[in-house]
Amino acid sequence: MGMPKSNDGQGRGTGRRLLLRGVLLTVIAIVVLGFVASGCSKVSTAPDEVRLHYAGGAFEAIKFEKCINPSSGATYLGPGDSSYSYPFGQRTFDFSGSDDAESGPISIVSKDNVQLKVAGSATFTLNTSCETLRRFHERIGLKYVAYFDGSESSSGWRRMLNFYFKQPLDRAMDAASQEFEWKKLFNDPNAKQQWEQRVGVLARQFIKETAGADYFCQPNYGGSGECGDVVLTIQKPEPPQSLIDALAAEQAAKQQNLAQAQINTKVKTELESIRDLVKVLGPQGAILWKAVQDGRIDVVPVPADGSVNITPRAR
Template sequence: MGCSIANPTSSEVSLQYGAGPFDSRKFVECETARDVSDVNDDHYYYPSGQRDFTFGDGEGLDAAALTSTTQDSQEIKVTGTVKFTLNTDCAQFTDPTGKVWPGGKLQMFHELIAYKYEAAPTDGGEQMEEGWSELLRNYVGAALDRATDNEALKYPWQKLYTDTAAKAQWEKDVLEQLPDILRSLTQGVDLITINSVLLQKPGIQAALVQGLTEKQAAELRGQAVEVDKQAAASFPGGIVAYQQYQQQQAVNQAIKDGKVQVLPVPQGSPVIVSPTK
């Protein structure tokens, strides 16, 4: 009689289902080590360690960048990484609907969600199937989108863009809210555990960047004027003497930079400078 071998790696857990010619398709057991079973049985392999869900611009990410609206009705681009762990608990439990799952929360995840996406490989040590990425977008991604939307509404865009403390608090609030939203998508059961959320500095519209740059430039000009006023007030000879000093400093710097040239003159005459061509 033939047999099949379940051989999960140290970072995998497999689910075995009876699928022989005389068997109805049913759950058999949850496996974390090599196991020999009926040749017609099916095995589905899931990761037991921490994984990343990345979202942003560019190739190779799990999802595109998200968008959220801030308190002052500005749209921001949200990018980052969510670290999560699939709940591979195989202990029998009863879900909120009263259904008993002999293979634990991993069996529930497989039958209610992952099997529909064809997300799990049927051989150990293989990459997750293409459906895995779609599954993550529809569960982790959807929950994250709602959480970032909810929390962004608490802040004006400039706070999230320029205030490190506000951005860190926003990130923390998203992390705290995300598990509850995710549970609402999985019948109230923790099938996916969120470990951390890292949000990059939000992207803002070009017009806002330009406006912020102009505002900062204006503030710097105002600060420079104030410094000049204070320096002039305490300069020997007063404002007039200070202005003459500034003009001379400008000429000296221009000569140093090669922007003007010094013309030779008789000793004792004023120094004559002219712009270089």
């Protein structure tokens, strides 16, 4: 009778296969975890936000992938990928000097070399048509770190606006102001209107020249068609307080002179009237006439018989 065959070899083979499977599953888990930990993520956009998606990372060249439009759901970014957020819709460069403004008022110099301050704002829409926004990001946004990091008060965005808006506005206002004296800019509505129109033309020209392309469009631009012009709102130029006070004093003096001139005219008229009376009535007659006119003498009619009763005026 033969001996039964041993199952030891078969058992050892099965154990090795199970061990290998376990090791393989562990390696796969480690790879998956490493993949997730290496930067795989997802992003979505708000209604007033657009994103640029760039693929690549430490081990491959970074290249533009696509634009992620406003109000888009979750978009998955691969390991090493990155995205950059920019505002979609109307934005403002505020140079009023208020606490939340991007800049203080802009200084200008008038034709007669008086320095004035101008506050206001420039309202615009960032051109978010995909290819244009990509060029803006690669030429300007990266340089100033102007993309948003979850905060509207991005310091890079503010620095970018100060360069591409404040400097052109400064140039435009100075150039236009050289055509007007400070009193006209401050006090003359017609001169101020002409100055504003001139500033508007020059500012839009200088903003485009500085940016190098139509990156900043009219406030309602929707991404297609003509970009349009930035809208400027400019307040009245303000001279130093000392000049305002001097101007007020000058106006007060003019009113006083006008009042004195009216008094002088009245006196002159009265003197001419007295001279005419003297010519007709003589000096004493003129004095008597004036006394009667002023009520200092009562005129008493004389009866036919010549009798007159005089009653002294009570004092």
